[in-house]
Amino acid sequence: MTVVPLTEHRQQARLMGSAFEFVTVTAANDPEDHLDTAVAEVRRMEALLTEFSDTSQTARLNRAAGIHAVDVDPEVYAILQRCREISRLTQGAFDITAGVLKKLYDFRNKPAVLPGRAAIDDALQRVGWDKIVLTPPGQAYLPVPGMHIGFGAIGKGYAADKVKSVLLQKGIRSGVINASGDLTAWGTRPDGTPWKVGIADPDAPDRVMAWIPVHQASVATSGNYEQYVEIDGTRYSHNIDPKTGLPVHGIKSATVVSPSAELSDALATAVTVMGPAVGLHFIDQLPNTHCLIIDDQNRLDTSRRLSITLNPAP
Incomplete structure (x- = not known):
């Protein structure tokens, strides 16, 4: 019996505001790597969910806040349902309505200052996952004028899951979808070894x-080593606590491993908001879900069942 060698194919693209890399493994004599199919699927979801296009369903929902309900595709309705469920599970640490809070902060200009309490309290009136109204069979409504949803903390993971599903239907039994570090992997590399994910040193992102x-x-x-501000000696993350309206601190990066890229994406944000102790305890209660945290003192800690290989310090 002749064993057909396997080949690894790669393609990169700028999508959803992030650098995507697609990897598929096929038989060496298979002319179709399906990489273009993967790119097209992410572009389809980007058009559906982006906040930055007037024609997306997200933009339509935000424009109609406080005015009327909007008919949404079954796909969008389903992701809204899952977002609400993850918010309930995390007691609001993950919340797709928190975008109005992020608009109060500018992480690019220095020196940075925190907004006033009055401005934060005003924005908090328009935040709350439990405010989202979903009416079967497919209507969504943001009841407070000025409410704003965004899928930035879950959209890349969702895209990775969807592309994997499409590629499996095409017969791709091994591959990786990597959206700037949010990724899903299945099967093995052509030589039979497992895929590995490197966790960057927050103080030297080029070092694993x-x-x-x-x-x-x-x-x-989810990490604050790329987008953060320091105010009075405290490093604040670009992640905002949806309950307090303040940037979170205490964690430099939180990595979550789970069966779903969408879930990992959302939970990484939630753990960053929860903080190290609460976040690790929370992850330990979930099946087939693991976490690695690097805190603001560069201490590394993991959930109980996660296996990692440490690189020696340089």
Whole structure:
């Protein structure tokens, strides 16, 4: 019996405001790598969910806030349902309505200052996952004028899951969808070894601090080492606590491993908001879900069942 060698194919593209990399593994004599199919699927979802196009369903929902309900596609209705469920599970640490809070902060200009309490309290009146009204069979409504939803903390993971599903239907039994570190992997590399994910050192992002083997799993990282401000000696993340309206601190990066890239993406944000102790305790209660945290003192801690390989310090 002749064994057909396997080939690894790669393609990169700028999508959803992030650098995507698509990897598929096929038989060496298979002329179709389906990479263009993967790119097209992400573009379809970007057009559906982006906040930055007047024609997307997200933009239509935001424009209609406080005015009327909007008919949405079944796909959008389903992701809204799952977002509400993740918000309930995390007690509001994950919340797609928190975008109005982020608009209060500018992480590019220095020196940075925190907005006044009055401005934060005013914005908080328009925040709350439980305010989203979903009416079967397919209507969504943001009841407070000025409410604003965004899928930035879940959209890339959702895209990775959808592309994986499409590629499996095309017969791709091994591959990786990597959206700037939020990724899903299935199967193995052509030589039979598992896919591995490197966890960056927050203080030297080009250096890998640890490796996590990934088999039939998804990984997402939320970190403040690229977008943050320092005020009075405290480093504040670009992640905002939806309950207090303040940027979170205490964690430099949180990496979540779970069966779904969408879930990993959302939970990485939630853990960052929760903080190290609460976040790790929370993850330990979930099946097939693991977490690695690097805190603001560069201490590395993991949930109980996560296996990692540490790189020696330089």
